[in-house]
Amino acid sequence: xxxxxxxxxxxxxxxxxxxxxxxxxxxxxxxxxxxxxxxxxxxxxxxxxxxxxxxxxxxxxxxxxxxxxxxxxxxxxxxxxxxxxxxxxxxxxxxxxxxxxxxxxxxxxxxxxxxxxxxxxxxxxxxxxxxxxxxxxxxxxxxxxxxxxxxxxxxxxxxxxxxxxxxxxxxxxxxxxxxxxxxxxxxxxxxxxxxxxxxxxxxxxxxxxxxxxxxxxxxxxxxxxxxxxxxxxxxxxxxxxxxxxxxxxxxxxxxxxxxxxxxxxxxxxxxxxxxxxxxxxxxxxxxxxxxxxxxxxxxxxxxxxxxxxxxxxxxxxxxxxxxxxxxxxxxxxxxxxxxxxxxxxxxxxxxxxxxxxxxxxxxxxxxxxxxxxxxxxxx
Amino acid sequence: xxxxxxxxxxxxxxxxxxxxxxxxxxxxxxxxxxxxxxxxxxxxxxxxxxxxxxxxxxxxxxxxxxxxxxxxxxxxxxxxxxxxxxxxxxxxxxxxxxxxxxxxxxxxxxxxxxxxxxxxxxxxxxxxxxxxxxxxxxxxxxxxxxxxxxxxxxxxxxxxxxxxxxxxxxxxxxxxxxxxxxxxxxxxxxxxxxxxxxxxxxxxxxxxxxxxxxxxxxxxxxxxxxxxxxxxxxxxxxxxxxxxxxxxxxxxxxxxxxxxxxxxxxxxxxxxxxxxxxxxxxxxxxxxxxxxxxxxxxxxxxxxxxxxxxxxxxxxxxxxxxxxxxxxxxxxxxxxxxxxxxxxxxxxxxxx
Ligand SMILES: Nc1ncnc2c1ncn2[C@@H]1O[C@H](COP(=O)(O)OP(=O)(O)O)[C@@H](O)[C@H]1O
Ligand SMILES: [Mg+2]
Numbered sequence: 001x002x003x004x005x006x007x008x009x010x011x012x013x014x015x016x017x018x019x020x021x022x023x024x025x026x027x028x029x030x031x032x033x034x035x036x037x038x039x040x041x042x043x044x045x046x047x048x049x050x051x052x053x054x055x056x057x058x059x060x061x062x063x064x065x066x067x068x069x070x071x072x073x074x075x076x077x078x079x080x081x082x083x084x085x086x087x088x089x090x091x092x093x094x095x096x097x098x099x100x101x102x103x104x105x106x107x108x109x110x111x112x113x114x115x116x117x118x119x120x121x122x123x124x125x126x127x128x129x130x131x132x133x134x135x136x137x138x139x140x141x142x143x144x145x146x147x148x149x150x151x152x153x154x155x156x157x158x159x160x161x162x163x164x165x166x167x168x169x170x171x172x173x174x175x176x177x178x179x180x181x182x183x184x185x186x187x188x189x190x191x192x193x194x195x196x197x198x199x200x201x202x203x204x205x206x207x208x209x210x211x212x213x214x215x216x217x218x219x220x221x222x223x224x225x226x227x228x229x230x231x232x233x234x235x236x237x238x239x240x241x242x243x244x245x246x247x248x249x250x251x252x253x254x255x256x257x258x259x260x261x262x263x264x265x266x267x268x269x270x271x272x273x274x275x276x277x278x279x280x281x282x283x284x285x286x287x288x289x290x291x292x293x294x295x296x297x298x299x300x301x302x303x304x305x306x307x308x309x310x311x312x313x314x315x316x317x318x319x320x321x322x323x324x325x326x327x328x329x330x331x332x333x334x335x336x337x338x339x340x341x342x343x344x345x346x347x348x349x350x351x352x353x354x355x356x357x358x359x360x361x362x363x364x365x366x367x368x369x370x371x372x373x374x375x376x377x378x379x
Numbered sequence: 380x381x382x383x384x385x386x387x388x389x390x391x392x393x394x395x396x397x398x399x400x401x402x403x404x405x406x407x408x409x410x411x412x413x414x415x416x417x418x419x420x421x422x423x424x425x426x427x428x429x430x431x432x433x434x435x436x437x438x439x440x441x442x443x444x445x446x447x448x449x450x451x452x453x454x455x456x457x458x459x460x461x462x463x464x465x466x467x468x469x470x471x472x473x474x475x476x477x478x479x480x481x482x483x484x485x486x487x488x489x490x491x492x493x494x495x496x497x498x499x500x501x502x503x504x505x506x507x508x509x510x511x512x513x514x515x516x517x518x519x520x521x522x523x524x525x526x527x528x529x530x531x532x533x534x535x536x537x538x539x540x541x542x543x544x545x546x547x548x549x550x551x552x553x554x555x556x557x558x559x560x561x562x563x564x565x566x567x568x569x570x571x572x573x574x575x576x577x578x579x580x581x582x583x584x585x586x587x588x589x590x591x592x593x594x595x596x597x598x599x600x601x602x603x604x605x606x607x608x609x610x611x612x613x614x615x616x617x618x619x620x621x622x623x624x625x626x627x628x629x630x631x632x633x634x635x636x637x638x639x640x641x642x643x644x645x646x647x648x649x650x651x652x653x654x655x656x657x658x659x660x661x662x663x664x665x666x667x668x669x670x671x672x673x674x675x676x677x678x679x680x681x682x683x684x685x686x687x688x689x690x691x692x693x694x695x696x697x698x699x700x701x702x703x704x705x706x707x708x709x710x711x712x713x714x715x716x717x718x719x720x721x722x723x724x725x726x727x728x729x730x731x
């Protein structure tokens with residue numbers, strides 16, 4: 001064969017057509033991103049989730065007060081932000097103060113806007129001191145009403161700001177999802193990997209255990225385990241105990257995916273090639289197997305996060321998960337359980353419910369897009 | 380071609396690979412699949428030794444045992460490095476531990492059938508071709524890059540392709556990448572497991588020519604596996620025909636294609652499609668299916684499909700005998716039968 005024939009083959013067969021990147025090196029990661037980007041909803045969800053996690057990370061800065069600060073305004077409805085006052089003059093963003101009265105029949109507190117009291121909102125105001133990321137203390141808050149008060153999501157039975165409570169609750173609810181999923185990732189990869197790589201008796205035993213765990217209905221299992229967490233434990237211990245309870249089930253799906261991928265990849269010729277040129281098992285796992293199964297595992301995990309967030313919410317709502325003074329969305333919903341609350345003070349449950357629903361939906365959309373992008377080489 | 384009986388580079392003796400003989404916890408032990416069941420042959424340095432047979436007859440298993448991608452169940456794989464000292468004893472690769480095998484990994488490499496699964500999709504060509512070089516301590520850092528560039532050019536690709544990933548290449552180009560990966564260790568013996576079966580016919584010839592060029596320039600010895608007799612006839616010096624884990628015929632290319640001695644070989648040759656549809660063959664069409672390797676037939680394993688079978692074929696297993704010098708066959712009736720080779724069809728069809 002002549003040299004021309006060789007080069008012409010390359011010229012003719014060419015690289016597979018890739019959009020807008022002629023002569024550019026297209027890595028598998030870039031292909032994955034291209035496939036993912038086609039799902040508008042998934043991209044929007046990703047942006048939303050990144051924003052949500054950022055806000056949550058700096059919750060104490062974004063929220064106007066601490067989740068436990070009480071005020072004299074009990075069960076106050078959300079204030080709305082105005083730009084123009086009653087006469088139509090522009091005042092910049094502001095909220096009206098409350099005019100408080102009691103309903104003579106029910107004795108409930110009734111709130112109305114007090115047009116004589118206008119609290120302009122400002123950015124970067126000084127307020128209560130708080131710790132940012134546990135690193136440094138500051139009294140700076142993203143926004144506030146200097147000289148007045150602001151309750152954009154209303155207040156609860158103790159006059160605590162619901163917005164601050166929602167934001168601090170997000171720290172627990174969102175981190176439970178993340179940490180538990182990371183735990184599942186480690187457990188699932190390890191156990192699924194051992195199962196898929198060694199096979200034989202170990203595999204059989206692990207598979208039967210997983211089947212046994214999956215066969216137990218999740219909610220009763222969670223309830224039973226969560227109820228066993230001692231009530232007098234400090235909140236941090238309770239948090240980690242609930243986290244473990246939630247992870248106990250979710251690692252099984254990761255392990256199954258990991259095992260299946262390990263089994264499939266183990267038979268691929270590039271793994272045989274690596275063995276023939278003398279690569280050790282550790283290198284084969286780290287360089288050839290794990291990079292090729294990570295995308296599938298990440299998809300499984302993304303789809304597992306909503307389940308865990310719902311799990312935490314459900315357990316706390318039923319009173320066996322986290323307990324006050326810890327604040328999570330589940331705890332907030334639990335506090336809003338009373339029938340009067342549901343009818344008279346709907347902002348107490350609409351807030352946390354909306355948070356749970358939007359986060360769960362966003363993770364599901366993200367997972368759908370990720371599932372499609374997981375195998376970037378398929379068309 | 381090498382016809383002088385030099386010392387073989389590789390001698391396989393009684394090689395067996397049985398799958399699934401182990402019992403699992405909830406299953407009774409099934410009969411093992413005798414994928415390779417007592418294979419003997421010797422390969423001379425510098426030759427291309429063909430291995431042909433239907434799909435599922437154990438060719439890949441045999442090739443992988445030799446490259447020690449699989450552990451053989453029993454038998455010996457005696458390897459003697461060419462140019463070694465005269466009195467040097469061949470080593471038995473079959474019994475070497477993974478660490479004992481290490482020094483011989485460089486000498487024995489493999490090229491695979493499937494251009495898709497043989498390359499890690501998440502590694503660039505630099506990593507794919509460079510990894511064997513790095514882990515075998517042949518080069519480091521900058522030198523690896525230079526070696527990879529050189530290897531890519533040797534297999535007919537461009538050096539600047541090394542930053543790309545396999546998905547950007549066609550089937551033929553991927554096979555070239557696989558060849559470059561094998562060449563990085565300067566092997567002496569390469570197991571080529573159906574390297575062109577998955578390619579278009581036009582690309583097949585280019586890869587076969589590349590393999591031949593490399594063999595000449597690097598004094599390589601090939602074990603060339605194929606199920607396509609045309610490819611085998613084109614590239615091989617000697618050929619072993621395999622059926623259900625055993626070699627049933629072994630001869631030089633000319634001897635085999637001019638006068639096959641085993642009915643199975645005859646049937647394989649008759650099954651090769653002829654370009655002229657008018658030239659229909661009244662031929663030894665291969666009937667039935669490949670025998671079950673877990674439960675091979677009694678006597679000659681080919682007897683249920685053989686047009687020439689006798690009672691003896693059903694009961695006694697024939698041995699691999701040297702019927703003509705250099706021509707081995709596993710058939711009771713090798714001497715009495717006159718079988719048709721490809722040339723016979725041409726001759727017969729040429730008659731008015
Ligand atoms: N890993 C395995 N486990 C069990 N049986 C196998 C395995 N690999 C191959 N076999 C069986 O061994 C026989 C020979 O297979 P193979 O060597 O791949 O044949 P060929 O390459 O000639 O097509 C077939 O019957 C196949 O089903
Ligand atoms: Mg094969």
